[in-house]
Amino acid sequence: DGSETWVPLKDLKESHPVEVAEYARARGIDDEPAFAWWVPYTLRKKEIILSAIKNRIRKTTHKYGIEVPRSTAHAEEIDAKNGNTFWRDAINKEMTNVGVAFEVLEDGRHPPPGWALVTGHLVFDVKMDFTRKARWVLDGHKTDDVSYSTYAGVVSRESVRIMFTYAALNGLDVCAADIRNAYLQAPSSQKHYVICGAEFGLENVGKPALIHRALYGGKTAGRDFRNHLRACMRHLGFESCPADPDVWMRPAKKDDGSECYEYVLLYTDDALAIGSRPEKILRDEIGRFFELKQESIGPPEIYLGGRLREVILDNGARAWAYSSSQYVQAAVKNVESYLTTKGIKLAARAETPIRTTYRPEIDVSEELNAAEASYYQSLIGILRWMVELGRIDICLEVSMMSSHLALPRRGHLDQLFHMFAYLKKHHNSEIVFDPSEPVLDESQFEAKDWTTSEFGHVQGKEELPPNAPPPRGFGFTITAKVDADHAADTVTRRSRTGFLVFLNSAPVHWMSKKQTSVESSSFGSEFIAMKQCCEYLRGLRYKLRMLGIPVEGPAYIHGDNQSVLANTTVPESTLKKKSQSIAYHFVREGVARDEWRTAYINTHLNEADLLTKVLPNGEKRRAFVRNLLHHLF
Numbered sequence: 001d002g003s004e005t006w007v008p009l010k011d012l013k014e015s016h017p018v019e020v021a022e023y024a025r026a027r028g029i030d031d032e033p034a035f036a037w038w039v040p041y042t043l044r045k046k047e048i049i050l051s052a053i054k055n056r057i058r059k060t061t062h063k064y065g066i067e068v069p070r071s072t073a074h075a076e077e078i079d080a081k082n083g084n085t086f087w088r089d090a091i092n093k094e095m096t097n098v099g100v101a102f103e104v105l106e107d108g109r110h111p112p113p114g115w116a117l118v119t120g121h122l123v124f125d126v127k128m129d130f131t132r133k134a135r136w137v138l139d140g141h142k143t144d145d146v147s148y149s150t151y152a153g154v155v156s157r158e159s160v161r162i163m164f165t166y167a168a169l170n171g172l173d174v175c176a177a178d179i180r181n182a183y184l185q186a187p188s189s190q191k192h193y194v195i196c197g198a199e200f201g202l203e204n205v206g207k208p209a210l211i212h213r214a215l216y217g218g219k220t221a222g223r224d225f226r227n228h229l230r231a232c233m234r235h236l237g238f239e240s241c242p243a244d245p246d247v248w249m250r251p252a253k254k255d256d257g258s259e260c261y262e263y264v265l266l267y268t269d270d271a272l273a274i275g276s277r278p279e280k281i282l283r284d285e286i287g288r289f290f291e292l293k294q295e296s297i298g299p300p301e302i303y304l305g306g307r308l309r310e311v312i313l314d315n316g317a318r319a320w321a322y323s324s325s326q327y328v329q330a331a332v333k334n335v336e337s338y339l340t341t342k343g344i345k346l347a348a349r350a351e352t353p354i355r356t357t358y359r360p361e362i363d364v365s366e367e368l369n370a371a372e373a374s375y376y377q378s379l380i381g382i383l384r385w386m387v388e389l390g391r392i393d394i395c396l397e398v399s400m401m402s403s404h405l406a407l408p409r410r411g412h413l414d415q416l417f418h419m420f421a422y423l424k425k426h427h428n429s430e431i432v433f434d435p436s437e438p439v440l441d442e443s444q445f446e447a448k449d450w451t452t453s454e455f456g457h458v459q460g461k462e463e464l465p466p467n468a469p470p471p472r473g474f475g476f477t478i479t480a481k482v483d484a485d486h487a488a489d490t491v492t493r494r495s496r497t498g499f500l501v502f503l504n505s506a507p508v509h510w511m512s513k514k515q516t517s518v519e520s521s522s523f524g525s526e527f528i529a530m531k532q533c534c535e536y537l538r539g540l541r542y543k544l545r546m547l548g549i550p551v552e553g554p555a556y557i558h559g560d561n562q563s564v565l566a567n568t569t570v571p572e573s574t575l576k577k578k579s580q581s582i583a584y585h586f587v588r589e590g591v592a593r594d595e596w597r598t599a600y601i602n603t604h605l606n607e608a609d610l611l612t613k614v615l616p617n618g619e620k621r622r623a624f625v626r627n628l629l630h631h632l633f
Contacts, residue, residue, distance in 0.1 A: 009034060013038065017042050018042065018043075018046050020042075021035075021038070021039045021042040021043050021046075022043070024039050025039060025043070052370060055370035055371060055374075063125070063126040064126050064128075064130060064333075065337070066126045066130065066132075068124050068125065068126060069087055069124050070124075071121075071122070072091065072122055072197070072198055072199050073198075075087035075088065075090075075091060075122075075124065075134075076088065086132045087124070087132050087134070089132070090124070090131075090132040090133055090134040091122065091134045091199060093134070094122070094133075094134040094135060094136055095136065095199055095200065095201075097181050097184065098136045098181075098184060098215070100184055100213060101184050101188075101211055101212060101213035101214075101215055102194075102200075102209040102210065102211060102212070103209060103210040103212060104196060104200070104204050104207050104208075104209045105207060105208045105209065105210065106207070107207070109208075110208070111193045111208050111210060112191075112210075114191055115191045115192065115193050115210065116143070116144075116190075116191065116192055116193070117192075117193060117194070117195070118138060118139060118142065118143055118192045118193070118194055118211075119138075119139045119142060119194060119195075120136060120137055120138045120139055120194055120215070120217065121136070121137065121139065122134050122135065122136050122137075122199055123135050123137055128326075128330060135216055136199065136215070136216075137215065137216045137217030138192070138211075138215045138216065138217035138218040138221070139217065140217045140218045140219045140221075143190075143192070143218075143219055145219070146190075146219060146220060149223070150219050150220050150222065150223045151223065152222030152223045152225070152226040152268075153226070153245060153246055154246055154266070154267045154268055155244060155246040155247055155265045155266055155267050155272075156244055156246075157304070157388050158508060158509055158543075159244045159246075159247050159265065159543070159547075160265060160272070160303075160304070161433060161506065161507075161508040161509075162503060162508055162543070162544070162547070162549075163247070163263055163265060163272075163274055163547075164320040164322075164433045164506075165319075165320075165433040165434075165435055165476070165503050165504065165506040165508065166274075166435075166473070166476075166547075166549060167274045167320070168317070168318055168319045168320055168433060168434075168435040169435035169473075169474050169476070169504065170260060170473040170474055171254070172254075172260065172274050172275055172276060172278075173274070173275065173276065173277070173278050173279075173299075174272065174273070174274050174278060174299060174300060174320070175272075175273045175274075175278035175279045175281075175282055175297065175298060175299060175300070176270070176271065176272050176273075176296065176297070176298065176299070176300035176301075176303060177270075177271050177273075177282045177283075177286075177287075177292045177293065177296050177297045178269055178270055178271075178292065178293045178296040179229075179269040179270075179271065179290045179291070179292060179293075180290075180291045180292060180293050181291070182225055182268065182269030182290075183213070183214040183215060183216055183221050183222075183224070183225045184213045184214070184215070185213070185225070185228070185290055185291065186213065186214040186221075186224045186225040186227075186228035186229070187212065187213060187214070187224065187228065188211055188212060188213055188214050188215070188218070188220070188221070188224055189214075189220050189223075189224050190211075190218065190219075190220055192210075192211045192218075193208050193209060193210045193211060194208070194209050194211065195207070195208055195209075196208075196209050214228075222268075225268075225269075229266065229290070232286065232289045232290070233248045233264065233266075235289075236250075236285050236286070237250050238250045238262075238264060241543075241546050241547055242467065242546050243542060243543035243546035243547065244543065244547075246265065246266045246267070247263060247264075247265055247266075247547065248263065248264040248265075248266065249261045249262065249263050249264075249469070249547065249548060250262055251469075251472070252275055252276065253276070254276045255276055258473075259472045259473075260275070260276065260472050260473050261275075261469075261472055261473070261547075261548045262274065262275035262276075262278070262281060263275065263547075264281065264286070267304065270303070270304070271286060272300065272303065279297065279298070282297055283297060302326075303322075304389070305324070305326075305327045305385065305389060306322050306323060306324045306326075306327060306389045306390065307322070307323045307324075307325065307326055308320060308321070308322055308323075309321050309323075311432065313432070313434060313436065315436055317434070317435060317436050318435075319432050319433055319434050319435060319436075319506075320432075320433050321430045321431070321432045321433070321630070322389070322390055322430065322431050322432075322433070323390075323428075323429065323430040323431075324386055324389035324390055324391055324429065325427050325428050325429065325430070327385075327386065327389060328386060328391070328423050328427040328429075329424075329427050331382050331386070331420070331423070332346075332420050332423055332424045332427065335379070335417065335420045336424075338375070339417070344417075346417060346420060346421040346424055347417070347418055347421040348421075349421075350418055350419075350421035350422040350424075350425060351422070351425075351617035352422065352614070352615070352616065352617050352621070353393070353394045353397040353398075353418070353419045353422050354397045354400075354401075354415045354418055354419060354614060355415070355418065356614050356615070356616045356617075358411075358415060358614075359490055360400055360401060360403070360404055360411070360412055360415065361403070361404075361489055361490055361491045361492075362490055362491065363409050363411040363412060364409075365409045365410040365411040365412075366409060366410050367407060367408070367409055367410075368408050368409060368410060368412075368413060372408075372413065373408050375413075376405070376408040376412065376413050376416065377405055377408075379413075379416050379420075380398070380401060380402050380405060380416070383398045383401075383416070383419065384398055384402065386398075386423075387510075390429065390430075390431035390629070391423075391429060391629075392431070392500075392507065392510045392610070392611075392625075392628050392629065393426075393429070393610065393625045393628070393629060393632065394419060394422075394423070395498075395510055395511075395512045395610075395611055396496075396498065396512040396610065396611050396612065396613070396614065397419060397614065398419075399512045399513060399514075400614075401415060401416060401419075403514070426632050426633070428631045428632065429629045429630070429631060429632045430629065430630045430631050431507065431628070431629055431630070432506070432630055433506040433508075434504065434505035434506050435504050435505070435506065436504060436505045437477060437504055437505070438477055438479055438502065438504055438505050440477065440479065440556060442556075444599040444600070445554070445556055445597040445598075445599050446597075447594065447597070448569060448570070448571050448591075449571065450571045450591075450592040452571065452572075453571040453572070453588075453592065454585075455571075455588060455589050455592035455593075456592075458589065458592055458593050459592050459593070459594075460592075460593065460594050461593055462593045462594060462595050463593070464545065465542060465545055465546060467546075468545040468546055468548075469546070469548040470548065471545070471548055471549060471550035471551075472548050472550075473548075473549065473550070474550070475544070475549055475550030475551055475552055476503040476504050476544070476549070476551075477503075477504055477553070477556070478501070478502070478503060478537065478540065478541070478551075478554075478555035478556070479501075479502045479555065479556045479557075479558070480499055480500065480501045480502070480533055480537060480555060480556070480557045480558070480596075481499060481500045481557075481558045481559075481601065481606050481607055481608040482497075482498070482499040482500075482529050482530055482533040482557060482558070482559050482608055483497075483498050483499070483526075483529065483559070483560060483603075483606055483608035483609050483611065483612045484496065484497055484498070484515075484522070484525040484526045484528065484529035484561075484612060485498075485525070485612035485613050486519065486521070486522040486524075486525040486526075487518075487519075487525075488514070488612070488613075489514060492518065493518050494514050494515050494516075494517070494518055495514070495515045495518075495519055495524075495525035495528070495529075496512065496513070496514050496515065496612045497511070497512070497513055497514075497515055497525075497528065497529040497532050497533075497612070498510075498511065498512045498513075498529070498608045498609075498610070498611025498612040499511055499529065499532070499533040499536070499608050499611070500607055500608050500611070500628075501533075501536065501537065501540065507628055508540075509536065509540070510611065511532075511536070511611070512611040512612065513532075515528050515529075515532075520579075521577070522561065523561065523563050523564065523577065523580070524577065524579065524580050526559065526561035526563075526564045527564050527567070527580045527583045527584065527587070528580075528583055530557070530559060530564055530568065530583065530587055530598070531582075531583035531586050531587055533557060534557070534586065534587050534590050534595075534596060535586075537555045537557070537590075537595070537596055538590065538595060540555075541555065541595065554594045554595055554596050554597045555595065555596040555597075556596070556597055556599070557596050557597065557598045557599070558598075558599060558600070558601035558606060559598060559599075559600065559601065559606075560600065560601055560602065560603040560606050560609075562600060564598075565598050565599065565600050567584060567588070568587045568588055568591055568598045569591065569597070569598055569599075571592075604620060607624045607627055607628060609624065610624045610625070610628075
């Protein structure tokens with residue numbers, strides 16, 4: 001409205017120090033008494049902070065023992081030194097592919113009004129088969145922010161596990177394909193141009209080039225490609241699942257005439273089709289609008305870093321098995337290369353992920369320097385992805401060590417090296433999405449009469465999504481195992497929750513996480529763990545229904561705390577500790593609605609124990625791991 005307000009300078013200095021200092025210098029008033037000493041001090045402090053951050057960024061010079069160039073000129077030097085043209089060939093291949101994104105303006109032509117000048121550069125990498133890879137990327141971090149969301153999602157790993165299990169249960173085929181030069185097939189929503197460098201060819205150096213396609217590195221590139229692909233899926237008659245927008249489905253029929261759904265799971269440029277004729281969906285439908293890598297079309301062999309194969313179980317059932325062994329071995333090899341430069345080797349004997357007596361929260365060893373802290377963070381990222389790929393046996397330990405990303409110490413890094421020594425010895429694991437019905441004693445999960453309780457008015461009335469598609473095919477029996485470790489953190493005394501969820505006999509979700517509150521008793525921590533498990537199960541039941549998968553009957557939850565089970569299964573039970581009232585009423589309401597039922601399991605048979613306590617090497621731990629993963633012990 002044109003009004004002005006005077007703000008004390010000291011307040012501006014405190015709230016926006018860098019902006020005020022840069023403004024004073026730009027206006028030439030930095031020699032005034034109010035700024036004379038403060039401006040140089042503030043700007044110097046800014047440079048110190050930026051320098052410290054840059055030191056935390058891990059700089060890679062070699063990968064798999066091969067030197068990685070930093071620029072086009074450096075790539076030429078490496079080729080000349082090695083007497084080959086590997087990097088030059090990679091650059092030529094990339095510039096040929098990316099050329100469709102640019103319109104080079106001939107001499108004398110200028111970009112149209114409204115087009116902004118941007119910059120870009122080549123990045124280099126080495127693939128696992130030692131192929132050299134070059135990628136021209138836009139310097140998106142230097143471009144102005146857009147006023148709209150640039151979010152571009154991918155299918156969740158949980159949905160992938162569900163669909164592999166569902167495919168095996170219902171006799172559906174699975175086919176995978178990669179979209180070639182994915183982003184380049186989508187139009188760009190922004191108006192940018194670049195000045196051509198040497199990588200564009202000597203004849204184009206210095207010329208402006210308009211960018212018409214989405215490019216890697218652009219702030220809106222992921223969104224542009226995703227929206228372009230989504231429009232194609234709608235055109236083909238698929239609908240996005242509300243529970244996971246990157247799962248697309250449409251009604252279909254199998255060869256025997258029975259009704260089913262066809263699914264397409266999208267993870268950026270990786271497409272996974274599930275149905276009676278999934279290859280036809282990829283080749284003849286999606287392949288009409290997007291160029292697919294022909295060699296990638298077929299039953300999936302490698303997906304999201306893990307190796308897939310179809311297996312026949314002892315009971316004759318077909319199932320999909322997923323192995324992270326190749327990814328784990330490559331990660332171990334990289335760690336060993338790093339340690340070689342330090343004159344260190346991985347431990348020869350490592351039977352557990354970390355030492356059973358180790359507590360990271362009370363480690364007082366020296367703090368890591370900036371470079372080592374960055375390396376620690378990168379290792380945690382690698383280990384977290386291993387957990388996503390199915391390494392349930394290290395889920396707890398990775399969660400514990402992830403709590404110290406902000407201030408890692410020497411002892412923390414040593415334990416990560418111990419974990420990689422364990423992985424080196426036990427890399428050959430495989431998780432099987434077994435569609436077989438679980439062995440379940442339903443007499444333990446007796447349905448009670450809740451009509452006289454506070455939840456009598458909702459007995460047996462589970463709230464169903466009104467927009468769920470009609471269910472087709474066979475559904476699952478949902479089971480879960482839950483546990484808690486009271487006051488596990490010896491400093492904050494926060495407890496830890498751990499639970500496993502199965503569809504039939506296939507593990508589809510696992511979690512180990514510190515609770516957000518401190519509980520005064522094991523009863524409290526176990527009840528919080530039960531509540532967190534039930535919250536997840538409610539979301540899972542919703543997702544299954546929105547995927548068109550039948551959900552009949554409750555989920556069956558096993559716990560090992562008798563007091564919690566009594567409070568959740570006995571309608572007449574009364575809560576003595578009011579601090580647990582929210583968890584108490586949430587779980588009981590779900591039992592009354594018959595969303596889930598709870599029953600006791602001996603702690604020595606509860607695999608969730610693996611997610612809450614650092615178990616020593618022995619038959620108990622090995623039995624738990626064998627029940628979840630194949631080939632490990």
